[in-house]
Amino acid sequence: MMQPSLIPAPDPNPLPAPYWVFAVLLVTTFILHIVAMNFMLGGGVMALVAKWRSKDREIGNRVFIDLAKKLPVLLPATITLGIAPLLFVQVLYGQFFYTSSVLMAWPWLLVLVCLTVAYYGFYYASFKGGQRPGRAGAVILGSIVLVFLIGFMLSNNITLSQTPQIWGRKYFADPAGWNLNLTDPSLFPRYLHFMVAALALGGLLVVFMALANWKRDNAYARQLLQFGGKGFMYATMAQVVEGVLFLVSLPSGLRLLFLGNDPVATMLFLIGILGSIASIVLMAEALRKEDIRMAAYHVPAIIAVVIVCMATMRDMLRNAYLAPYFRPGDLAVRTQWTVFPVFLGVFAAGAIFWFVMIVRYRKHAADHGQLRASKASEAAG
Numbered sequence: 040m041m042q043p044s045l046i047p048a049p050d051p052n053p054l055p056a057p058y059w060v061f062a063v064l065l066v067t068t069f070i071l072h073i074v075a076m077n078f079m080l081g082g083g084v085m086a087l088v089a090k091w092r093s094k095d096r097e098i099g100n101r102v103f104i105d106l107a108k109k110l111p112v113l114l115p116a117t118i119t120l121g122i123a124p125l126l127f128v129q130v131l132y133g134q135f136f137y138t139s140s141v142l143m144a145w146p147w148l149l150v151l152v153c154l155t156v157a158y159y160g161f162y163y164a165s166f167k168g169g170q171r172p173g174r175a176g177a178v179i180l181g182s183i184v185l186v187f188l189i190g191f192m193l194s195n196n197i198t199l200s201q202t203p204q205i206w207g208r209k210y211f212a213d214p215a216g217w218n219l220n221l222t223d224p225s226l227f228p229r230y231l232h233f234m235v236a237a238l239a240l241g242g243l244l245v246v247f248m249a250l251a252n253w254k255r256d257n258a259y260a261r262q263l264l265q266f267g268g269k270g271f272m273y274a275t276m277a278q279v280v281e282g283v284l285f286l287v288s289l290p291s292g293l294r295l296l297f298l299g300n301d302p303v304a305t306m307l308f309l310i311g312i313l314g315s316i317a318s319i320v321l322m323a324e325a326l327r328k329e330d331i332r333m334a335a336y337h338v339p340a341i342i343a344v345v346i347v348c349m350a351t352m353r354d355m356l357r358n359a360y361l362a363p364y365f366r367p368g369d370l371a372v373r374t375q376w377t378v379f380p381v382f383l384g385v386f387a388a389g390a391i392f393w394f395v396m397i398v399r400y401r402k403h404a405a406d407h408g409q410l411r412a413s414k415a416s417e418a419a420g
């Protein structure tokens with residue numbers, strides 16, 4: 040295995056479970072992290088679009104407030120669900136990820152500042168959105184810009200961690216820790232790929248809100264369906280073009296993995312593209328027929344498959360980038376059979392806990408909505 044001197048030696052402790060266990064956990068928890076992030080970022084953008092672009096001001100403000108209330112929940116969900124892949128990435132790729140984090144130390148530390156300020160902004164908008172909608176819109180915009188910046192830092196760090204051959208050049212050009220990875224041709228297409236995906240899932244979040252309101256306030260729910268469904272559809276159409284740009288921006292040897300050189304990668308790529316196109320067609324049909332079941336169940340089911348394919352492809356791409364320096368098979372493994380079942384048990388308990396939290400959150404939101412709808416009808420009557 041080629042080992043440029045700048046790559047630190049891997050942790051001498053053997054892995055406490057086989058490589059594939061951590062690889063599966065990394066991809067699984069990354070998917071959870073990225074879905075929460077997409078709902079938060081896409082939901083925030085949809086809130087602003089509703090507020091500033093809606094023809095019906097009253098409805099636009101209502102969608103804005105409903106979405107703004109979700110943001111202070113979705114941001115910590117993104118953070119908590121980011122910690123798990125952070126741990127797994129350190130276990131498997133620590134020597135790459137630590138070094139890239141050191142190379143871009145200052146922008147990387149600034150992520151914490153951006154997170155804290157964005158969080159305050161979301162709380163402010165959530166509490167004051169009803170009383171001061173104008174200012175709340177500006178505050179959410181500020182927070183969203185910070186969240187876009189955080190995503191950009193993440194993409195810089197991940198791409199930098201996969202390209203050790205440029206570390207030396209970067210470090211000696213600027214040893215002060217202000218390096219980004221702006222010269223990597225795949226950086227912006229990759230980053231945009233994540234951001235456009237966030238807009239699409241933000242649209243789906245609004246479709247889920249339509250589902251929650253379908254029986255209680257059907258007129259509002261139909262407007263939500265049209266607004267969210269269109270947001271999802273246009274963003275996914277843009278994503279098909281953006282995805283091609285991302286593919287073209289990859290080094291040719293890696294690009295060809297998805298174009299026939301690796302059968303699994305090619306199959307995942309095809310399922311991803313076909314699934315995206317199918318979801319656009321189905322959503323268009325759901326909007327035409329105002330079919331909430333198709334929009335809120337069938338389309339998300341297809342998108343779930345697309346996300347799993349894309350996240351797996353992303354991991355295969357990382358291993359392909361790192362192939363000259365890293366082979367998973369070379370990692371020492373000493374499975375800790377006494378601790379491993381405890382770990383899996385705690386992991387499963389954590390997953391169940393999350394599920395219960397989401398069910399409770401949805402129930403609370405539904406009761407709250409019911410209360411508001413009955414107050415509104417009382418006031419109208």
Ligand code: HEM
Binds near residue numbers: 187189
């Ligand atoms: C709230 C704002 C955040 C946004 C917008 C965001 C966005 C992203 C994006 C776009 C990626 C993929 C980057 C790429 O592959 O090019 C990513 C990966 C990742 N994020 Fe986040 N993230 C956020 C917060 C966090 C936090 C707070 C943590 C840790 C606690 C975290 C942990 C991770 C990890 C570990 C990965 C990489 C996983 C891997 O390499 O497989 N993120 N994030």
